[in-house]
Amino acid sequence: MSGLLEFERALIVTAVDVERAEVLEGLGIGEQASDALEAGAPVVVVACGVGPAAAAAVTARCMSAAAAAHKPFGVVLSAGIAGGFAGRVEIGGLVVATESVAADLGAEGEDGFQSVDELGFGTARLDADADVLRLLRIALPEAVGGPVLTVSTVTGTARSKELVEKRHPDAVAEAMEGFGVATAARLWSGTAFGEIRTISNAVGPRDRAAWRIPQALATLREAFQALGER
Numbered sequence: 086m087s088g089l090l091e092f093e094r095a096l097i098v099t100a101v102d103v104e105r106a107e108v109l110e111g112l113g114i115g116e117q118a119s120d121a122l123e124a125g126a127p128v129v130v131v132a133c134g135v136g137p138a139a140a141a142a143v144t145a146r147c148m149s150a151a152a153a154a155h156k157p158f159g160v161v162l163s164a165g166i167a168g169g170f171a172g173r174v175e176i177g178g179l180v181v182a183t184e185s186v187a188a189d190l191g192a193e194g195e196d197g198f199q200s201v202d203e204l205g206f207g208t209a210r211l212d213a214d215a216d217v218l219r220l221l222r223i224a225l226p227e228a229v230g231g232p233v234l235t236v237s238t239v240t241g242t243a244r245s246k247e248l249v250e251k252r253h254p255d256a257v258a259e260a261m262e263g264f265g266v267a268t269a270a271r272l273w274s275g276t277a278f279g280e281i282r283t284i285s286n287a288v289g290p291r292d293r294a295a296w297r298i299p300q301a302l303a304t305l306r307e308a309f310q311a312l313g314e315r
């Protein structure tokens with residue numbers, strides 16, 4: 086885990102327990118004690134639940150606890166499975182976010198969707214830290230880099246896929262937590278943020294039978310094994 090520990094302590098936030106288990110397995114940690122956060126473990130892996138609100142809340146709780154124990158996190162990663170945009174990344178593939186984008190944060194009107202940036206209410210785009218990005222790109226050279234969208238509703242029709250691709254032509258993947266994790270992490274200055282995703286399905290018309298969750302989980306484990314070996 087030397088690479089991530091360039092940043093002192095690392096917090097890795099997954100949505101669900103199966104993702105958490107693969108990350109721990111890849112890092113060679115196996116099981117993690119329930120007091121790892123308070124005890125100052127160099128790497129802490131937590132499952133926050135699905136969606137950006139749960140992701141922000143749980144990340145903020147972990148960051149607060151670590152700061153209160155005078156063992157703050159230097160780096161926070163959002164990690165898990167995602168939908169990939171066809172033609173940019175394969176199912177079973179790996180992506181590293183250059184930025185995490187809250188794709189549905191804004192307002193809809195007769196003229197279409199406007200992001201909070203366009204509305205002047207803040208930003209829906211949070212960049213990955215440049216040093217984290219460099220580390221991830223070196224450790225995971227096969228990863229596709231690009232914006233990763235965060236949505237509260239999985240894109241599930243051809244029409245909504247078309248709209249999202251029109252708004253974000255360079256996006257490589259869509260998931261549900263990255264922007265929430267980034268929003269919490271940036272409240273602690275000096276904490277670097279990054280997002281890693283492995284692809285379980287293609288973004289588009291809902292077809293649950295076509296999801297390849299075991300394949301994406303295996304890629305997640307391998308990615309963290311590679312990161313752990315650096």
Ligand SMILES: O=C(O)c1cccc(C(=O)CC[C@H]2O[C@@H](n3cnc4c(=O)[nH]cnc43)[C@H](O)[C@@H]2O)c1
Nearest residue numbers: 100135166167168239240259260261262288291293
């Ligand atoms: O059965 C469904 O259609 C369905 C609806 C909502 C959520 C799910 C999930 O399985 C949880 C999504 C979970 O995995 C990430 N994920 C994976 N693929 C996608 C995607 O195409 N779009 C958005 N998120 C995706 C996400 O980060 C969640 O943690 C199933």
